[in-house]
Amino acid sequence: MTIIDDWFAPLVSLLLSLAVTWLLQTRFANLIVDRPNDRSMHTTDIPRTGGLAINAGVVLGMIAAFTGTGFPFGLVIIAGYVAVLGVSVLDDILSLGAVPRLAIHLLAATLLVTELFPVRLMIDSAMFAGLLITVMSVLAATWFINLYNFMDGMDGFSSGMAIFGFAVLAIIGFGAGHEAYGMTCLVICAAVAGFLVFNYPPARIFMGDSGSIVIGYMGATMMLWGAAAGTVPPWLGILAFSPFIFDASYTLAKRTIKGDSILSAHRDHFYQRLVLSGVSKKTVLWLEYGLMAACAGTAVAIAGYGMTVQLAGCAIWLVVYSGLAIVAERYLRDRIH
Secondary structure, eight states: OOTTGGGHHHHHHHHHHHHHHHHHHHTTTTSSEEOOOTTOSOSSOEEOOHHHHHHHHHHHHHHHHHTTTOOSSOHHHHHHHHHHHHHHHHHHHHOOOHHHHHHHHHHHHHHHHHHHSHHHHHHHSOHHHHHHHHHHHHHHHHHHHHHHHHTOOSTTHHHHHHHHHHHHHHHHHHHTTOHHHHHHHHHHHHHHHHHHHHHSSSOSOOOOHHHHHHHHHHHHHHHHHHHHHTSSOHHHHHHHTHHHHHHHHHHHHHHHHHTOOSSSOOOOSHHHHHHHTTOOHHHHHHHHHHHHHHHHHHHHHHTTSOHHHHHHHHHHHHHHHHHHHHHHHHHHHTTOO
């Protein structure tokens, strides 16, 4: 495959996602509806079926990209994808409890990790070290699957993060000569971009769990695959998605310290609190886009350097995030009651 020839696959993904999203928010707008409540950031009923369009774009785009060249994923990873998608669709329809959802997420993460990455380490290294890496990787993958869902609460937000994050992985993948990896990430970007056309504020459709949870699974897949193949160091994958990772992790830690439930719905994330403080949704969204772009640019810029430079870049961003959290907390302290 060549990069130029393979633009056909992301174009297919983009156009299909665009068409299906349009159908879902016009002809099938009442199929599954997100009704506003006291924790919502919207005030009118909005269809939340956009994840179906994203998944349709990803699946057909992958078929277009890899038919005749060998599919990059085995049945185990595909089974995890189907399981996560299935439970997410059921949750959008039936509002399943946290336990069955988390059980499926853990199962899918376990299938993903044991297929892609640490089994090789368990053979090549001490058994205990390999087992520890496996467990930590499963927990990290499960956390990423769920944190993406936690952060899906504002028009154009989750879809924007997906485009920036997977674009970084695609650029680094192509730069490393791993075209199958880069093309997979590019197909995901294109599918989400088709949805974003109708999800940009004021949103006419939401992605729902069938979008956010599955994007989390695909993100975990690509970060683990990139690490296993030596294509994308894990810390660069984390940096690419760090606007979501930091906000979700910070908020979880804060709620845990306060004794609040980490499973119940809330509006404690920075982006939610900024909107509640009176900042417009579009302003908050573009501030977040700017942060995403800065992290993406940093990740791409340092990808060609050694591990020392890469880790130093990530450490600088950790300091930046700490400073931003302090500034945001001071700003929000007297503006939300």
